[in-house]
Amino acid sequence: MGASITIQNAVKRYGKDTIINGLSLDIQPGEFFTLLGPSGCGKTTLLRMIIGFNSIEGGTFRINDRIINNIPTNKRNIGMVFQNYAVFPHMSVFDNVAFGLKNRKMSKEEIDRKVDEILKIVKIDHLKDRMPAKLSGGQQQRVALARAIVIQPEVLLMDEPLSNLDAKLRVEMRNAIKRIQKQIGITTVYVTHDQEEALAVSDRIAVMNGGVIQQIDTPARVYQRPANRFVSNFIGLSNFLPAQVHKGGETSLRFHRNGGYRISIKNLSPDVQDGQIVLTAIRPEEFVIHASGEEGLKATVQSSVFLGTATHYFLKLEDGAEIEAIQSADVWEQIPNGTMVCLRVKARKINVFTEDGSQALIVREENL
Numbered sequence: 001m002g003a004s005i006t007i008q009n010a011v012k013r014y015g016k017d018t019i020i021n022g023l024s025l026d027i028q029p030g031e032f033f034t035l036l037g038p039s040g041c042g043k044t045t046l047l048r049m050i051i052g053f054n055s056i057e058g059g060t061f062r063i064n065d066r067i068i069n070n071i072p073t074n075k076r077n078i079g080m081v082f083q084n085y086a087v088f089p090h091m092s093v094f095d096n097v098a099f100g101l102k103n104r105k106m107s108k109e110e111i112d113r114k115v116d117e118i119l120k121i122v123k124i125d126h127l128k129d130r131m132p133a134k135l136s137g138g139q140q141q142r143v144a145l146a147r148a149i150v151i152q153p154e155v156l157l158m159d160e161p162l163s164n165l166d167a168k169l170r171v172e173m174r175n176a177i178k179r180i181q182k183q184i185g186i187t188t189v190y191v192t193h194d195q196e197e198a199l200a201v202s203d204r205i206a207v208m209n210g211g212v213i214q215q216i217d218t219p220a221r222v223y224q225r226p227a228n229r230f231v232s233n234f235i236g237l238s239n240f241l242p243a244q245v246h247k248g249g250e251t252s253l254r255f256h257r258n259g260g261y262r263i264s265i266k267n268l269s270p271d272v273q274d275g276q277i278v279l280t281a282i283r284p285e286e287f288v289i290h291a292s293g294e295e296g297l298k299a300t301v302q303s304s305v306f307l308g309t310a311t312h313y314f315l316k317l318e319d320g321a322e323i324e325a326i327q328s329a330d331v332w333e334q335i336p337n338g339t340m341v342c343l344r345v346k347a348r349k350i351n352v353f354t355e356d357g358s359q360a361l362i363v364r365e366e367n368l
Contacts, residue, residue: 002030002187003064003154005050011058012045012211019045020211023059027189028203032181034190036198037208038234043191045211047157050189051078063154079148079186083160085140087132087147093119094128096143100151118150121180138169145177149184156181156188162197170194174201195235199223207231224349225364229279229357238281239323242355247274253352255280257319258297263347269361278361281351287325287343289313289335296342299323301335315341 005027012020020042027033035043048054050061052073061068068076088096094115101111119125122142132140141161148156161177162170178201181188192198198205199219207214207222207230215227226232229240243253251268255261272278290296299315302322311329316322325343335341352361 002185004029004062005033005155005187005189006062007046007050007059008062009059010046010049010056010061012042012049012054013057018211020049023211023213025206025213025216027187029187030185032178032188032190032201032203034192034198034202034205035208036192036195036205036234038193041208042211043193043208044159046208047159047189047191050155051080051157052076077151077154079151079153079156081141081144081148081156081158081161083163085137085144085164087135087140087143089132091132092128093124093130093132093135093143096132097128097146097150099147104151114150115146118146121183122146122176136169137165138173141165141173142176145180149180149186154187156186158188158190160191160193162192163194170197171200177201199235207234209234221364225360225362226281226351227360229281229353232281232351232353236283237324238283238351239287239321240357241280241282241317241321241323243278243280243352245272245274245276245278253278253280253347255297258317258321261295261297263345265347265352267348267363267365268352269363272361277355279353279355279357281353282323282345283349284312284324284326286346286349287323287327288346289325289327290342290344292340292342294342294344296344299341299343301337301339301341303337304334306334311335315343 008024010020010023035046037043045054049056056069097115097118098111101114119128122145124139124142127139162173165173174197202219204216204218205222206216209230215222215231223235226235232238241255242257244256246252246254250264252262252264297317299317302314302316305312306329309329310326311334313325315325353359354361
């Protein structure tokens with residue numbers, strides 16, 4: 001079982017610039033925890049504070065119950081996998097993986113046993129005598145992963161480990177990393193800016209922006225019930241349309257800028273006021289396209305992209321807003337450009353925020 005990580009009120013400054021100010025989070029033993037956000041949001045800075053590469057200007061960092069703020073990097077018992085692999089080019093696969101064990105003065109027999117075992121887990125035991133120059137990018141990344149975990153660290157940190165791989169290999173390696181992490185049970189903190197990657201591998205995700213955690217949640221909750229407009233826009237794709245709340249026999253939203261189309265909504269917070277202007281976030285797959293003249297948001301198809309299993313439509317609404325909708329592909333019924341259509345909304349799935357987008361107004365279901 002891995003170790004817990006507790007960060008309380010972390011502060012990081014570079015000169016007069018404060019990058020992280022009062023950040024706190026708890027990571028559970030054995031958890032695959034991802035720091036996700038755009039470039040410059042502070043996720044790698046936080047990772048480097050955990051391992052000891054960056055100084056800590058404030059706050060407390062704990063692994064289990066041990067405060068690590070002033071413990072040297074080599075005494076923290078943390079493994080690290082870098083973006084550029086950092087594999088030693090003059091050493092074989094075996095010697096790369098054995099490097100940390102040799103530094104710990106283990107016997108040759110124990111080193112041989114541990115290296116052979118970990119090479120089998122990461123599925124490169126057949127390459128143990130090969131030099132890095134003769135390895136593919138994915139194979140080098142497996143070497144880096146094996147080297148980081150063979151020393152049996154309490155925590156594994158991974159900084160954009162797949163960003164240098166091609167698309168197909170990234171999918172293969174993310175699946176391998178998830179499998180290995182679960183097999184070993186090591187607490188893992190993973191940094192990426194790739195939303196799909198984060199959704200695929202994580203137990204929980206912390207979405208960061210400007211050094212602030214916007215939301216910590218499971219992949220399903222982050223995608224389906226984002227905490228604010230930033231999260232909704234960063235994780236996947238959302239169309240943002242203003243609407244007005246109407247309370248009467250049932251609560252509804254009226255898209256007042258686009259013909260007054262109304263939808264009944266049953267999961268809106270009871271604190272929302274009658275007449276309040278809100279911001280709806282509708283993912284492309286949450287629209288259903290119907291023929292012109294039916295009930296819905298009136299729109300004109302501007303263009304479309306056939307993606308095999310689905311068709312991605314780009315449309316313009318009455319008020320000029322440009323939106324996107326994704327529908328299951330039917331090769332016989334692709335909608336031509338210039339066609340007038342009506343869009344209905346899957347009301348239960350959409351998200352609703354305050355007008356400025358800062359706060360979610362949907363009551364979240366417990367089963368998400």
